[in-house]
Amino acid sequence: MGEKQDIKFTVEFLGGLDMLFRSSKEELSMPTKDELSGERLVLSHLIQALADDGNRIRKPGTDRKLFVQEDNTVRPGILVLINETDWELEGEEKYEIQDGDHIIFVSTLHGG
Amino acid sequence: MGEKQDIKFTVEFLGGLDMLFRSSKEELSMPTKDELSGERLVLSHLIQALADDGNRIRKPGTDRKLFVQEDNTVRPGILVLINETDWELEGEEKYEIQDGDHIIFVSTLHGG
């Protein structure tokens, strides 16, 4: 439990989601284990952190409902991609984030 | 000197160079050290090997002059890319090939 090191990874927001965040690409650093639960850092922790915005990377005044649903899962129409792969192939919100990971949140587009 | 392991890497041929080779993408395995010189495997060794075709990945009957010049350097109009970077930024033919490298030979195109 003495383990305290942080995991560094990149988060990118595409397909209009960059409008919700401070910039379209962020280098993040988060503790290896979740403070509350003691669990290893997984994608659902990151999503909750982005929704609660403890990292202050959301733009002021933006609506969390454009990113997550009531239950803190990503809203329909957002794909999550882990190192250029659909997160469905990687365990979805249970995926354990690795040092150096590249995580993309991309909103589907409908225009034509 | 007892070191005998092989380096595995990918070589890709684009921009029409695929016409010279058995397929557009090859997984290669070469000794860490050059047999003759005892030098660590660098790009010039790979280029010479592709020109001499000890690996038999060139198509039968193709002209080595479409790939290398007399002095076994790549011909003008071919760019060499190491892991998505121009080889000029990586030491050119002196670059030491690493396990898992992705090396692209791409011929410049002129059509429009």
Add this chain to the structure above:
Amino acid sequence: PPMRRWPLDPRDYKRYGRQLIMPEIGLQGTFLNASVLVVGIGGLGCPAAAYLVGAGVGTVGLVDGDVVEESNLHRQILHSTGRVGMSKVESAMVALTSLNPNVKFVPHPSRLASDTAIATFQPYDLVLDCTDTPATRYLVSDTCVLLGKPLVSASALQSDGQLMVLNNPPSPQGDNAGGPCYRCVFPKPPPPESVVSCGDGGILGPVVGVMGVLQALEAIKLLTKVAPEPSRMTPAPADPPSLLIFSAYANPMFRSIRLRTRKPKCAACSVQASITAEALTSGSLDYVQFCGSVSPVDAL
């Protein structure tokens, strides 16, 4: 069924010579026997149709219920200032006929509706989704799944674009060898307030243009389905499902994402599918209600 013509006449060799000499295309001769339906003749559909017609696809169907507006012209390059007010299908046919009079055009100058979608799609080899609302995108995908047609789907907004080849191969419902459908990737529609149209959010012409041209390319790849190496002349297996993401101001501009396979519980393409041809044709599936709506003031 579309008109069939064979063999080529000498003018065809002249017109299509530059693509006929390519190993990937040559085997197939030309695309004179192929038929493609383009749904939506806007920013995506204009360049997509131009390159399909240029390539000589034998029969091209065009679906759109809108008329040309001046605000379309910066990106909808088949239309023209003089044809503002004309139906988009008619306007596109003027430009396309002048490019290649040998193509047979089938005009569908009305909005795609659920009760006629099956009849509209039936005669074509494959479909391009060049539409602009979630409701129509679900309808297009469901119809392709029910009829077993591959679907080349693209979308664009502002400086971003996305491209997927769906239902490829177009195996029957419940067959896991088939490629995922739109519902596999997006089982639930996005909340209406998160949906931004090109009218509201803006769009750079070349961004949607690139996506449209890539749709034509994917269509041609599907129509040939031959491996790239001249030495392997047998039909290649379908590419694994992937999503191409384009972002004009990002670096790199293009990303290829490996996509999920068919979802075991997909409402459209699984053994448990609730979407049926009868439900579609009878109009009992309300796509507009499924996707919801929002007044423009509340939109993002």
Add this chain to the structure above:
Amino acid sequence: PPMRRWPLDPRDYKRYGRQLIMPEIGLQGTFLNASVLVVGIGGLGCPAAAYLVGAGVGTVGLVDGDVVEESNLHRQILHSTGRVGMSKVESAMVALTSLNPNVKFVPHPSRLASDTAIATFQPYDLVLDCTDTPATRYLVSDTCVLLGKPLVSASALQSDGQLMVLNNPPSPQGDNAGGPCYRCVFPKPPPPESVVSCGDGGILGPVVGVMGVLQALEAIKLLTKVAPEPSRMTPAPADPPSLLIFSAYANPMFRSIRLRTRKPKCAACSVQASITAEALTSGSLDYVQFCGSVSPVDAL
């Protein structure tokens, strides 16, 4: 200098509204004050010019000495069956004027020559290389270096394409802050027997189409030069030099390659440059001889 117009009239707001509301573009108003030269009105130049003209670039110059042939039409979508035999510049102007009559067109209906290149390029903000031979590509690049113009260079053959933004920023010869030129990347021309034209090697229409549309996009990015994030409204530094490689049948289709900087001994853009405006204008630089030639039978 090209015509200048300001402020916008109401029709401009209507026509360009969809791009004006984008944060990246809005600041600049429109492109009415910009001027772009398109060299080569073939498979690359047709889509590139269409999207530049659609976007409302104020002045568009068109250079090409060829006439429209039927074998062009599968990929050169501005031309038409009825205009076979007309000069490509004239044919393109018919289509482009009908798309957007507000653009000022400058026709240059002859092949680019070294003694007139500087005078031809001088009035433009930037240049698109849509040509098809190595000799012309070196000439276009040298002229851009001498005049300090950024160059958007693309090429295509069979199922492959390449795109580079060169001489960006267009600093003077010898200034290392400038972006690399064509000679930095390709100091020596390829052996003539390795050079394959679209006529000899074939070309898929949408492949060259995608590259041409991307040229229009890079031109628009250069004309705006504003960072993507609306919060950062100051001009962004030039993107690091890169090469976009497209391969229709590869996976992924697009690769972005980090490219070298200016070469310390470049014949065109370094302190040691041997290419001068005088040499160019006097015709003492023989680009055709520099690149050599080969009879078609010996070609790859």
